[in-house]
Amino acid sequence: MDARVYHSISYGLYVLGVKGENGAMGGCVVNTLFQITATPPVFAVSVNKENQTCSLIQKEGLFTASALAQDCDPGIIGLFGFHSGRDVDKNQNGDLALSPNGLPYLKNGSCAYLEFAVCGQQDLGTHLLFFARLINGEVLSSSTPLTYAYYQTVLKGKSPKLAPTYRPDATTPAPAKQPAPEAPKAEAAQDSGKKQYVCTICGYVYDGEIPFEELPEDWTCPICGVPKSMFEVK
Amino acid sequence: MDARVYHSISYGLYVLGVKGENGAMGGCVVNTLFQITATPPVFAVSVNKENQTCSLIQKEGLFTASALAQDCDPGIIGLFGFHSGRDVDKNQNGDLALSPNGLPYLKNGSCAYLEFAVCGQQDLGTHLLFFARLINGEVLSSSTPLTYAYYQTVLKGKSPKLAPTYRPDATTPAPAKQPAPEAPKAEAAQDSGKKQYVCTICGYVYDGEIPFEELPEDWTCPICGVPKSMFEVK
Numbered sequence: 443m444d445a446r447v448y449h450s451i452s453y454g455l456y457v458l459g460v461k462g463e464n465g466a467m468g469g470c471v472v473n474t475l476f477q478i479t480a481t482p483p484v485f486a487v488s489v490n491k492e493n494q495t496c497s498l499i500q501k502e503g504l505f506t507a508s509a510l511a512q513d514c515d516p517g518i519i520g521l522f523g524f525h526s527g528r529d530v531d532k533n534q535n536g537d538l539a540l541s542p543n544g545l546p547y548l549k550n551g552s553c554a555y556l557e558f559a560v561c562g563q564q565d566l567g568t569h570l571l572f573f574a575r576l577i578n579g580e581v582l583s584s585s586t587p588l589t590y591a592y593y594q595t596v597l598k599g600k601s602p603k604l605a606p607t608y609r610p611d612a613t614t615p616a617p618a619k620q621p622a623p624e625a626p627k628a629e630a631a632q633d634s635g636k637k638q639y640v641c642t643i644c645g646y647v648y649d650g651e652i653p654f655e656e657l658p659e660d661w662t663c664p665i666c667g668v669p670k671s672m673f674e675v676k
Numbered sequence: 677m678d679a680r681v682y683h684s685i686s687y688g689l690y691v692l693g694v695k696g697e698n699g700a701m702g703g704c705v706v707n708t709l710f711q712i713t714a715t716p717p718v719f720a721v722s723v724n725k726e727n728q729t730c731s732l733i734q735k736e737g738l739f740t741a742s743a744l745a746q747d748c749d750p751g752i753i754g755l756f757g758f759h760s761g762r763d764v765d766k767n768q769n770g771d772l773a774l775s776p777n778g779l780p781y782l783k784n785g786s787c788a789y790l791e792f793a794v795c796g797q798q799d800l801g802t803h804l805l806f807f808a809r810l811i812n813g814e815v816l817s818s819s820t821p822l823t824y825a826y827y828q829t830v831l832k833g834k835s836p837k838l839a840p841t842y843r844p845d846a847t848t849p850a851p852a853k854q855p856a857p858e859a860p861k862a863e864a865a866q867d868s869g870k871k872q873y874v875c876t877i878c879g880y881v882y883d884g885e886i887p888f889e890e891l892p893e894d895w896t897c898p899i900c901g902v903p904k905s906m907f908e909v910k
Contacts, residue, residue: 444813444815447789447814447815450787451688451821452686453686453710474711476687476708476722477708478840481801484800486722488712552684566718568715569712569713578677579678580678581684587683587685587686589823606710606713607714
């Protein structure tokens, strides 16, 4: 089967927010949040069991989803998508606020947040699919919602290993034509025979003006925050 | 709660294809198809129990999903989203082809088709959520996948009444900024004080060059195919 069929499915990108241990704020990035019934307004979201967020949703029965904006800082995806709350403080940049029920949501870089109460779950092997009723929400900006296609095509990102859409062979994202308001610079670089440096953690393809070799040693991946040494030539 | 929070969730649009009675080809439009695990590749789709497609999926255990392209004929959405296979022949335009397993898929107007085998289901009141393993698929064009945001903002369509995202109050779609490559003509018409004619079945807002009153009597809604008489002034 042609693996490009996967690219015909459209998704948004969301930061789930949960109450962590000892008042900490937890969360992770997902692309599988969907409304499944209108009356009542019930949504489904698929979360990998290995994500700490999964057990915290089970424990609390409440979570938020902040819909990422196209103009968000890609570092948000790095922090919430490629690092565990076991190792880092997810509110290290002060981007989170608390809902009336005390759940964290992303106040900067999202279009809206939605608050959910879990009403069921289905075990799907690697993932739990939560069914949750929308109980609260707020519009936070008029930005365009970030789609997974935009993330892959324009931001050159890829899926974390625990995502439902992760495929180890997905080295070249989005072969099908996708909505791309700017011509991706990395493709131009490829055409000119310039070396392409790719982040081995998140798949980000460096496409800056300064040659990669000349970047300062303390430069870090704008998506997941790892150092230069974690990049390799594609 | 501000109902605009719903617009921060991104979806694609898909035609589900099923084997109908006596060799007929059935199907409907959904926006709630998403991958929920990577290994194995299992997807979920929410289908209203009142749709004939729902009972046919249960009966056969197999279905296809054709990912609609942004440049598809909007009449496809009308035929599959606003008419029942009990009343019309879903292959009346010859747009369907058969997969190796004999299931219909949309050969014109879609980016790819995916074929699924049902592996579970969850009853959610008005809808059944099917879990299904991807067993086959084919890329059909390099067009951009149609998103629900584009359908609402540019094509001025709305949800069928049986859709999970249907809201009876949704008279003005997409208040949040959405990716819209062309300035929607209907908005310009609204600014100039021109009357807006809206389809009472599918919500399509007429925005043609010819004044609505001067359209020929046999003119039909380009989204759902109903006659002029089914339009009203907004």
